[in-house]
Amino acid sequence: xxxxxxxxxxERLPGLRTEWGLDFVVINxxxxxxxxxxxxxxxxxxxxxxxxxxxxxxxxxxxxxxLQFIEQEPRILRPLNYAKGAPGKGARLYTATNGRKVLVAxxxxxxxxxxxxDDPFSAVEAVLNAHPLGGVAQAIVVDMHxxxxxxxxxxxxxxxxxxxxxxxTHTHIPTADTMILPGGCGYQxxxxxxxxxxxxxxxxxxxPMRRFVTGMPKSRFEPANGPATLAGVCVETDDKTGKAVxxxxxxxxxxxxxxxx
Numbered sequence: 001x002x003x004x005x006x007x008x009x010x011e012r013l014p015g016l017r018t019e020w021g022l023d024f025v026v027i028n029x030x031x032x033x034x035x036x037x038x039x040x041x042x043x044x045x046x047x048x049x050x051x052x053x054x055x056x057x058x059x060x061x062x063x064x065x066x067l068q069f070i071e072q073e074p075r076i077l078r079p080l081n082y083a084k085g086a087p088g089k090g091a092r093l094y095t096a097t098n099g100r101k102v103l104v105a106x107x108x109x110x111x112x113x114x115x116x117x118d119d120p121f122s123a124v125e126a127v128l129n130a131h132p133l134g135g136v137a138q139a140i141v142v143d144m145h146x147x148x149x150x151x152x153x154x155x156x157x158x159x160x161x162x163x164x165x166x167x168x169t170h171t172h173i174p175t176a177d178t179m180i181l182p183g184g185c186g187y188q189x190x191x192x193x194x195x196x197x198x199x200x201x202x203x204x205x206x207x208p209m210r211r212f213v214t215g216m217p218k219s220r221f222e223p224a225n226g227p228a229t230l231a232g233v234c235v236e237t238d239d240k241t242g243k244a245v246x247x248x249x250x251x252x253x254x255x256x257x258x259x260x261x
Contacts, residue, residue, distance in 0.1 A: 001195030001202035002223025030057035037062030081118035109146020184243025192231030199224035229254030
């Protein structure tokens with residue numbers, strides 16, 4: 001989320017990859033550039049810091065240069081169920097540092113979202129059917145980008161037994177429901193944001209509070225730039241089945257209580 005989130009990733013991720021022995025890192029970069037979308041320059045920064053894949057979301061192309069850059073950079077994904085003519089892809093098979101194949105897919109939810117998108121469940125179903133867990137892909141990560149926790153949880157159960165991890169993004173607040181579902185799929189409703197939590201979902205507090213109180217805007221929302229928390233989730237998978245064997249919340253730095261694998 002904004003400059004603070006980018007700085008936290010750049011400062012901490014390289015060391016955490018080594019300290020925690022991370023084989024593959026996915027970052028949601030949806031709000032990395034001024035809180036709306038992702039520029040090619042900032043995408044390159046996240047990848048240089050140690051991201052193996054960067055997902056986007058409903059603001060995928062708010063930064064217009066991304067329309068061309070996503071065609072040149074396979075490590076960036078936009079949602080599967082975006083407009084059919086949209087550039088880029090919503091799912092790819094990657095090779096982790098240890099040689100294992102990791103599938104990453106992203107879908108946009110429909111509940112409370114402002115734009116009409118195709119059914120995310122059908123979109124994810126087609127990808128999972130083409131990439132059996134433990135076969136073509138040793139691990140599968142699904143980023144469910146949406147507002148409603150109910151829709152995120154439904155996607156988790158939909159993918160249970162067929163994905164290693166379903167994690168929600170978009171609402172900026174880490175949830176306390178980190179678990180492994182009965183079929184072996186790791187799950188958390190929202191990974192939370194990498195950003196300044198002395199804010200209103202990453203934005204400087206004054207303008208959002210003014211709008212809540214008066215119902216009238218006075219200025220643009222601006223990302224908060226105080227000390228940032230690096231938030232997310234860490235999952236360990238079985239080499240043979242691809243199922244999750246351990247899952248942990250991540251909160252490092254900033255104002256939130258620390259949590260490590």
